[in-house]
Amino acid sequence: MIDELPLWLSILVSVCVVLGAGLTMAGCLGLVRFPDFYRRIHAPTMGTSMGGGLILVASAIFFTVTQQRLVIHEMVIFLFVTVTTPVTLMLLARATLFRDRIEEARDTPPSDAPKD
Amino acid sequence: MSQAILDWSLLAAQLMLGVGMLATLYRMVRGPRAQDRILALDALYVVGLLLLVTLGIRTGSQIYFELAMLIGLLGFVGTVALAKFLMRGEVIE
Numbered sequence: 001m002i003d004e005l006p007l008w009l010s011i012l013v014s015v016c017v018v019l020g021a022g023l024t025m026a027g028c029l030g031l032v033r034f035p036d037f038y039r040r041i042h043a044p045t046m047g048t049s050m051g052g053g054l055i056l057v058a059s060a061i062f063f064t065v066t067q068q069r070l071v072i073h074e075m076v077i078f079l080f081v082t083v084t085t086p087v088t089l090m091l092l093a094r095a096t097l098f099r100d101r102i103e104e105a106r107d108t109p110p111s112d113a114p115k116d
Numbered sequence: 117m118s119q120a121i122l123d124w125s126l127l128a129a130q131l132m133l134g135v136g137m138l139a140t141l142y143r144m145v146r147g148p149r150a151q152d153r154i155l156a157l158d159a160l161y162v163v164g165l166l167l168l169v170t171l172g173i174r175t176g177s178q179i180y181f182e183l184a185m186l187i188g189l190l191g192f193v194g195t196v197a198l199a200k201f202l203m204r205g206e207v208i209e
Contacts, residue, residue, distance in 0.1 A: 010118035014125030017170060021129035021136075024163055028136030031143050031159055037151055040143075044159035047136070047166070055129075055166050059181075062173050073181065074169070077188055081162065084192040088158060088199065095202040096151040 009065050013058045020054030027051065038109060041093055048085040053078055126174050133167045154198045161191035 023046050030043030056074040063071035100108040137160060144156035165184045172180030197207050 005118040005122065007118045007121075010122040013173065014121055017129045017173070018125050018132075020166070021132040021170070024166060025132040025136040025139075028139040028159055028163060031156060032139045037149070037155070040152065041155055044140075044155070044162065047159065048162050052162065052166055055169050059169050059173050063178070066176065077165070077169075077181075077185055080185075080188050080192075081165075084188075085162075088192060088195040089155075091196060091199040092151060092154060092158075092202075095199045098203055099151070 006065070009062070013062045016054045016058035016061070020051045020058065022051075023047065023054070024051035037096055038093070041089055045085060045089070048081050052081055123174070126170055129170050130167060130174075133163055133170065136163045137167070150202060154195060154202070157198075158191065158195045161187055161194075165191075 027044045027046030030046070031040055034040040034043060056078045060072050060074040063074075097108070101111075140156045140160040140163060144153050144160065147153040147156060165187045168180045168184040168187070172178065172184070201207050
């Protein structure tokens with residue numbers, strides 16, 4: 001550990017953390033404000049891509065400088081979240097589409113398959 | 117000085133993440149249908165993970181990293197299982 005935090009480190013980490021948290025908050029507010037599910041499902045991905053990435057990069061930089069060794073295991077979380085979010089959200093969207101088609105809801109998106 | 121900058125910006129970031137968690141909780145309680153609630157739960161665990169990472173920066177300890185990793189792993193499995201349940205009506209066929 002080092003005794004005194006350098007100024008550039010605290011400013012860099014602060015900017016990354018605040019930007020990331022702001023993006024995540026914007027995504028979550030989008031979850032509240034968008035009118036229907038198919039629009040809503042796009043909003044929280046802001047938090048999982050750029051917001052989470054910035055906060056995890058800030059953590060990696062902070063621990064790399066304060067512990068004076070390379071600490072990049074935050075990137076494991078980032079990789080995992082980036083890989084799994086599209087999988088879960090596509091599964092969820094397909095399940096929703098399935099349910100809406102069964103109920104023949106009015107504003108279900110049309111199918112790509114040709115009608116015969 | 118630099119410690120103060122870091123502390124205040126971490127406080128601001130944690131407040132913003134808290135507002136985000138409240139927003140997802142609102143959607144989880146109000147959400148008109150089951151898929152809205154599952155989507156809100158998915159967003160909620162990601163925000164909780166990021167909150168733990170900022171807590172780790174504040175205290176300077178690495179323990180929170182492992183908790184965040186655990187939340188990431190378990191949240192993925194939970195959301196996939198719930199989506200499967202919506203599609204089929206059962207998780208393991």
